[in-house]
Amino acid sequence: MVTASLVKELREKTGAGMMECKKALIQTEGDINKAADLLREKGITKAANKQSRIATEGEVYCHISENKKIGVIIEINTETDFVAKNEEFKLFVKEVAKVIEVEKPKNVEELENKSMENKTVKEILTEKIATIGEKIDIRRFERYETEGFIESYVHGNGKIGVMVDFAGEDSKVAKDVCMQIAAARPEYIAKEDVPEDILNHEMEILKQQAINEGKPENVAQKIVLGRIGKFYGDVCLLEQAFVKSPEIKVGKLLKDSNSNIVKFSRYEKGEGLEKREENFAEEVKKISN
Numbered sequence: 109m110v111t112a113s114l115v116k117e118l119r120e121k122t123g124a125g126m127m128e129c130k131k132a133l134i135q136t137e138g139d140i141n142k143a144a145d146l147l148r149e150k151g152i153t154k155a156a157n158k159q160s161r162i163a164t165e166g167e168v169y170c171h172i173s174e175n176k177k178i179g180v181i182i183e184i185n186t187e188t189d190f191v192a193k194n195e196e197f198k199l200f201v202k203e204v205a206k207v208i209e210v211e212k213p214k215n216v217e218e219l220e221n222k223s224m225e226n227k228t229v230k231e232i233l234t235e236k237i238a239t240i241g242e243k244i245d246i247r248r249f250e251r252y253e254t255e256g257f258i259e260s261y262v263h264g265n266g267k268i269g270v271m272v273d274f275a276g277e278d279s280k281v282a283k284d285v286c287m288q289i290a291a292a293r294p295e296y297i298a299k300e301d302v303p304e305d306i307l308n309h310e311m312e313i314l315k316q317q318a319i320n321e322g323k324p325e326n327v328a329q330k331i332v333l334g335r336i337g338k339f340y341g342d343v344c345l346l347e348q349a350f351v352k353s354p355e356i357k358v359g360k361l362l363k364d365s366n367s368n369i370v371k372f373s374r375y376e377k378g379e380g381l382e383k384r385e386e387n388f389a390e391e392v393k394k395i396s397n
Contacts, residue, residue: 109138110130110133110134110138114133114138114140115129115130115133117140118132118133118140118143118144121144122144122148123234124147124234124238125227125228125230125231125232125234125235126228126231127227127231128147128150128231128234128235129143129147132144132146132147150238163185163186163187163242163243163244163245163381164185164377164378164381165185165187165188165191165192165377165378166183166184166185166186166192166244166245166247166266166377167183167184167197167198167266168181168183168262168266168267168268168269168375168376168377169181169183169184169201169202169205169262169266169269170182170205170260170262170269170270171202171205171208171209172258172259173209173258176257176258176259177253177254177255177258178209178251178252178253178254178258179251179252179254179258179271179273180205180208180209180249180250180251180252181249181250181260181269181271181373181375182201182204182205182208182248183247183248183249183269183375183377184200184201184244184245184246184247185244185247185377185378185381186240186242186243186244187242187243188242191240191241191244192266193265194240196236196240197236197240197244200232200233200236200244203225204224204229204246207219207222207223207224207229208249209251211223212251213251216246216247216248216249219249220233220246229246233246248375250373252271252273252371252373254273254370256273256274256275256276256370257274257279257282258271258272258273258274259271259272259274259279259282259283259285259286260272260286261283261286261287261289261290263287263290267376268290268374268375268376268377269290269374269375270286270287270289270290270373270374270375271286271373272285272286272289272369272371273369273371273372274367274368274369274370275367275369275370276362276365276366276367277366277367278365278366278367281361281362281367282367284350284352284361285345285358285361285372287351288345288348288350288351288358289372289374290374292345292351293374294343294344294345294348294374295343295344296343296344296345297345297346297369297372298344298345298346298347298359299340299344299347301344302340302343302344307336310336310339311332311336314331314332314335314336314339315328315329315331315332318331318332318335345369345372346358346359346369347359
């Protein structure tokens with residue numbers, strides 16, 4: 109008899125999905141060792157051995173509902189660019205984004221337990237790792253739902269993705285703003301959004317720069333007020349020069365089109381992740397062990 113505890117034990121032993129473990133146990137009449145061998149023969153347990161690898165390639169993808177009221181931005185990583193271009197992988201990314209749209213998971217762990225093609229996302233992910241032959245990692249996602257509309261832009265075949273919750277009616281401006289965010293990397297929408305501690309830190313740096321230039325402290329303080337505008341222009345979307353027409357700011361572009369940005373997300377593939385360093389000698393050593 110195949111019990112839940114037996115399925116759990118096989119899953120922990122092999123790293124395979126629950127359904128695959130159950131099928132293997134049924135096929136081997138509950139013999140856990142034979143079931144483990146069967147999974148190995150199918151290549152399914154390969155997935156467990158790949159979890160320690162670094163996955164910094166992959167794809168950033170944006171999915172927008174037909175009425176543009178719901179949007180999803182997601183990053184799923186692979187080890188190599190070759191796999192990221194694989195059509196099977198790309199289809200998996202799209203299907204996971206649709207699950208997020210419908211099921212509204214709050215985080216990756218919750219997402220992996222959602223149903224997809226009569227299995228869980230986690231089970232299908234494990235199967236993909238086994239068949240494709242690389243570690244695949246659902247790194248992060250965000251889901252927007254709005255009374256306005258969602259616009260998005262993906263650059264460089266999934267290298268950078270931007271999603272914007274847009275209040276207004278001008279879809280061309282919305283698309284331009286998405287491209288602006290992709291190119292100029294703002295961190296906040298407006299000056300008021302910059303946290304006080306970050307602003308104070310920047311002002312202290314600017315003040316010290318002026319003092320190092322030989323300016324008295326009281327003069328340095330005035331110089332800071334003049335220079336802080338450049339900081340705002342770097343990190344605040346509304347203060348940035350519009351990339352298509354640098355003589356105007358993004359804030360004016362939005363005002364002239366009677367539009368507003370509610371929030372935005374910008375994902376860059378692999379940002380903040382440690383890049384894998386190829387070491388031929390180490391690879392040979394691993395193979396020979």
